[in-house]
Amino acid sequence: MSSLPRRVKSEAKAFMSEDDELPSFLNSSSESQEEEEEWEPKSKASKRPRMPKKDEAKTKKVASPRSAVARKKVKKVAVKEEMSMLNTISMPFCQDVSLPIAPAEDNKMQLLKLKEEDVGTKPKTLSQKPGVPKKMEINSFQGKNARSLESDEKPSTSVPVGNQVAHGKSEGDFAFDEPPFKKIKSTTCPEGKPVKNLRGNKVKEEYEMNWDIVQALSEITNVEPWVCANLIHLFQEENTIPFIARYRKELINNLEADALREVQQALEELRSVAKKTHTMMQKLKKEGKLSGCLSTALLNCRTLEELDHVTAPYKTGSKGTKAQRAKQLGLEPAALSLLQNPIELNLFSYIRPNTKGLASIQEVEAGIQHILADIFAKDKDTLDFIRKLCQQRYICIQSTLAKVSSKSGNDKDIDKFQLYHEFSCNIKNIQHHQILAINRGENLKILTVKVNIPDGVKNEFCWWCVNERWRPKQFLKPELMKILRNSVEDAYKRLIYPLLCREFRSKLTSDAEKESVMMFGRNLRQLLLTSPVRGRTLMGVDPGYKHGCKLAIISPTSQILHTDVVYLHSGQGFNEAEKIKRLLLQYNCSTVVIGNGTACRETEAYFANLIMKKYFAPLDVVY
Numbered sequence: 001m002s003s004l005p006r007r008v009k010s011e012a013k014a015f016m017s018e019d020d021e022l023p024s025f026l027n028s029s030s031e032s033q034e035e036e037e038e039w040e041p042k043s044k045a046s047k048r049p050r051m052p053k054k055d056e057a058k059t060k061k062v063a064s065p066r067s068a069v070a071r072k073k074v075k076k077v078a079v080k081e082e083m084s085m086l087n088t089i090s091m092p093f094c095q096d097v098s099l100p101i102a103p104a105e106d107n108k109m110q111l112l113k114l115k116e117e118d119v120g121t122k123p124k125t126l127s128q129k130p131g132v133p134k135k136m137e138i139n140s141f142q143g144k145n146a147r148s149l150e151s152d153e154k155p156s157t158s159v160p161v162g163n164q165v166a167h168g169k170s171e172g173d174f175a176f177d178e179p180p181f182k183k184i185k186s187t188t189c190p191e192g193k194p195v196k197n198l199r200g201n202k203v204k205e206e207y208e209m210n211w212d213i214v215q216a217l218s219e220i221t222n223v224e225p226w227v228c229a230n231l232i233h234l235f236q237e238e239n240t241i242p243f244i245a246r247y248r249k250e251l252i253n254n255l256e257a258d259a260l261r262e263v264q265q266a267l268e269e270l271r272s273v274a275k276k277t278h279t280m281m282q283k284l285k286k287e288g289k290l291s292g293c294l295s296t297a298l299l300n301c302r303t304l305e306e307l308d309h310v311t312a313p314y315k316t317g318s319k320g321t322k323a324q325r326a327k328q329l330g331l332e333p334a335a336l337s338l339l340q341n342p343i344e345l346n347l348f349s350y351i352r353p354n355t356k357g358l359a360s361i362q363e364v365e366a367g368i369q370h371i372l373a374d375i376f377a378k379d380k381d382t383l384d385f386i387r388k389l390c391q392q393r394y395i396c397i398q399s400t401l402a403k404v405s406s407k408s409g410n411d412k413d414i415d416k417f418q419l420y421h422e423f424s425c426n427i428k429n430i431q432h433h434q435i436l437a438i439n440r441g442e443n444l445k446i447l448t449v450k451v452n453i454p455d456g457v458k459n460e461f462c463w464w465c466v467n468e469r470w471r472p473k474q475f476l477k478p479e480l481m482k483i484l485r486n487s488v489e490d491a492y493k494r495l496i497y498p499l500l501c502r503e504f505r506s507k508l509t510s511d512a513e514k515e516s517v518m519m520f521g522r523n524l525r526q527l528l529l530t531s532p533v534r535g536r537t538l539m540g541v542d543p544g545y546k547h548g549c550k551l552a553i554i555s556p557t558s559q560i561l562h563t564d565v566v567y568l569h570s571g572q573g574f575n576e577a578e579k580i581k582r583l584l585l586q587y588n589c590s591t592v593v594i595g596n597g598t599a600c601r602e603t604e605a606y607f608a609n610l611i612m613k614k615y616f617a618p619l620d621v622v623y
Contacts, residue, residue, distance in 0.1 A: 323374035
């Protein structure tokens with residue numbers, strides 16, 4: 001161990017004696033003697049990569065006693081390892097690194113590698129990563145001992161270690177070939193291609209319901225669920241409909257502005273239902289009327305009509321429904337027992353001679369019937385079945401002259417609704433203006449309106465309830481089966497049928513109002529497109545800098561003939577003048593209308609210059 005420092009010293013001196021010349025940029029770099037001594041080993045290390053000469057390599061190859069061993073080791077090194085070793089040698093040019101331990105051996109290794117490359121030998125690649133040669137490991141151990149024993153000379157092996165760290169950093173942290181995030185987005189989803197998942201189809205709402213707002217919105221508007229999810233996110237970020245329709249086409253599957261307004265309106269209606277539902281639940285909870293079944297029925301509501309149907313018995317000032325009064329008498333266990341365990345049910349045990357509503361067996365049966373009818377009318381599956389059944393059948397709306405209006409009323413108002421004195425039409429085929437007219441006549445109490453649902457719907461519904469949906473789990477006695485059938489018929493006649501009528505009328509009215517607004521928009525569009533100059537074909541120009549000037553050619557009958565964009569103020573004015581001239585000659589247009597706004601003065605000067613030069617000849621163009 002004592003001979004190790006002397007060996008390090010001798011090898012360092014031998015290396016310094018072989019190469020005495022210094023590069024020009026190192027000769028004048030230091031002023032003091034200490035800095036020159038400190039940088040001298042580095043200059044020797046930096047000299048090493050500049051020695052790949054064939055003649056010198058041959059001479060040193062002959063002089064080296066261990067050339068055969070080194071050659072065998074070189075053949076085992078892969079091409080990638082040769083490149084990394086060359087990088088380690090060139091590192092002292094850009095890093096402040098001290099002299100390696102075994103410069104002579106390292107020098108010989110590099111010269112042998114360069115010799116192998118010149119000859120053209122192909123080194124064998126290894127499956128495992130080759131380690132550091134044994135000689136290098138011994139030298140690094142010697143360097144550690146020398147560093148611990150003598151403080152004046154500080155040889156180290158920091159060149160390979162530093163290079164490994166730098167090499168790893170360059171591979172992990174720097175990715176020059178990877179595009180930025182925006183570029184990734186544009187390459188995977190270019191403009192015009194739908195982007196189905198903006199943030200996923202799950203949307204968090206302030207008020208949770210038993211239905212998914214994305215699915216409900218998709219069913220109402222007939223728009224894809226992923227488009228509805230994207231629109232909800234965009235509306236939450238307070239994006240306007242014109243902005244979404246123009247700049248977010250790939251997120252909305254190129255929907256038009258009118259369709260976006262329908263989705264927005266349907267979304268607002270669903271949110272208002274959810275908000276009103278939770279408000280009603282909090283109110284009922286304070287009053288102590290909120291039960292598990294009622295809470296489920298409220299959370300299943302999707303429209304205001306359903307919510308009103310469920311909450312009508314609990315409104316302030318209401319005496320309560322027949323089912324509520326029967327429950328207060330204690331008949332709810334009997335009603336549930338009839339469906340689940342009818343064998344053990346004994347109706348005579350509920351008779352109380354001195355209590356109103358329980359005095360006789362008929363009153364007990366009526367109370368149970370009211371409770372069952374209330375359960376049937378609030379069940380979600382039952383309501384879904386009757387709605388689906390109504391869609392498959394012929395359901396018509398009828399209007400007749402009211403009896404009160406025929407006796408006492410204004411004859412002029414009655415004559416206005418003469419077409420609807422005896423009117424009947426299928427709800428699928430009725431026109432929107434007819435619905436609005438019937439509603440006006442009903443509001444003036446001139447007409448009486450009724451929705452007619454055929455008896456076949458009632459019969460099929462009652463059979464389905466008794467035999468499938470609400471079929472008892474055990475055998476029913478004839479008197480109990482009669483109560484069940486009466487309950488289903490009572491639920492349809494007293495609760496479900498009025499609910500269906502309200503739903504049909506409400507949907508028809510809302511659709512008619514939407515269509516009236518759209519009709520008003522179409523009429524206004526035609527009015528705005530009316531030509532300000534009669535009998536002339538006009539070219540309208542909307543000036544602009546960055547996005548160009550928008551052109552529109554309108555016929556004398558207010559028909560849009562052509563639309564285009566020209567860039568007059570971006571150095572392409574001469575080329576765009578040819579396009580404008582061609583359009584004016586093609587449509588025989590001699591009047592240009594320039595809009596007021598950004599770049600209007602420049603656009604005016606542009607057209608004035610062309611007209612002054614008679615560029616549009618033979619047309620006599622004015623603006």
